Amino acid sequence: MQLLPWLPKFLHRHKVLNFACRFGLQESVLPIEYNSSAKTVIDLRDPEPRNVFIQKQFEPDFFDLASSFLGENGTFFDLGANVGFCSFGLAPTHQRVEFHLFEANPNLITLLNQSIDLHPNQSFHLNHCCISDTHGKTNFMLEGNQSGQSHVSPAQGRGIEVPNLVLDEYCEQNQISCIDFAKIDLEGHELPSLQGWEKCLSAHRVNALYIEIMPQNQARYGRETIAPLTFIESLGYSLYLCKDSDFGHFGDKPKSIHGNNGSPLLAKFNASEYPDKFSTDILAIGPN
Numbered sequence: 001m002q003l004l005p006w007l008p009k010f011l012h013r014h015k016v017l018n019f020a021c022r023f024g025l026q027e028s029v030l031p032i033e034y035n036s037s038a039k040t041v042i043d044l045r046d047p048e049p050r051n052v053f054i055q056k057q058f059e060p061d062f063f064d065l066a067s068s069f070l071g072e073n074g075t076f077f078d079l080g081a082n083v084g085f086c087s088f089g090l091a092p093t094h095q096r097v098e099f100h101l102f103e104a105n106p107n108l109i110t111l112l113n114q115s116i117d118l119h120p121n122q123s124f125h126l127n128h129c130c131i132s133d134t135h136g137k138t139n140f141m142l143e144g145n146q147s148g149q150s151h152v153s154p155a156q157g158r159g160i161e162v163p164n165l166v167l168d169e170y171c172e173q174n175q176i177s178c179i180d181f182a183k184i185d186l187e188g189h190e191l192p193s194l195q196g197w198e199k200c201l202s203a204h205r206v207n208a209l210y211i212e213i214m215p216q217n218q219a220r221y222g223r224e225t226i227a228p229l230t231f232i233e234s235l236g237y238s239l240y241l242c243k244d245s246d247f248g249h250f251g252d253k254p255k256s257i258h259g260n261n262g263s264p265l266l267a268k269f270n271a272s273e274y275p276d277k278f279s280t281d282i283l284a285i286g287p288n
Helices: 013-022 047-056 060-068 085-093 104-117 167-174 190-195 198-202 215-219 226-233 244-250
Strands: 031-034 036-044 077-078 100-103 125-129 137-141 160-167 181-184 208-213 238-239 256-258 266-271 279-287
Touching: 013 190, 031 047, 031 100, 031 104, 036 047, 036 085, 036 104, 036 244, 060 085, 060 181, 060 208, 077 085, 085 100, 085 208, 100 104, 104 198, 125 160, 160 181, 167 198, 190 208, 190 226, 198 256, 198 266, 208 215, 238 244
Parallel strands: 077 100, 077 181, 100 125, 181 208
Antiparallel strands: 031 036, 137 160, 208 279, 238 266, 238 279, 256 266
């Protein structure tokens, strides 16, 4: 039974949908469309995907930015794919791009495989793993139905074991010489993931990276907020703010604003200038 079409618009749809899924009045796992023509499979019991289902939209600014780096035959890496909003959101307008998805949460792998089935004529490579700089396995904490908050355990022996994957080795084994755009959202595990990709990054074989930076996630592992930014900057990448709303958090800086021919506005800054308590997404661009 599909309850949603009967819901008045003024109801608090999040709570009603969650209630309906719990009591079998609404299917919880279903394919959805968002951003006009993108398709993916979600679980309505998960609040973040449920919000996209209700709004029918997911971060349109991200797709403008990613599209400016992806060519017709580009390569996209989705580190921390979750339910694949970024990858499947790019799919309708990038039919010939190679998509590589990496996700540690086993509950999401089933959904991602179902979403890939919705795109039979495109190239998707799904990897169930924890991106790291070492081999072996990592303990991963599942946060109930809030998949976006699941994370690598800061303490050994807690959570489920997930096999590690080192990106330098993955690129070598799959003969991937260039990654046009990478999205990285690993809930604080960004630094070890980048360190396992140092060979490719040092050679600037990754053209651009879109990295989530959240102080509380870095603090979970005893790291400074800017730790991932300092590392990527040391390898020759330039850092940019890519959201207009972020520019004011830097006072008089950043002073260098870029953007022309309809491309997104970018504001360059140094890692040392990043505010300690500030959360946002950062763009890192290689020198090539």
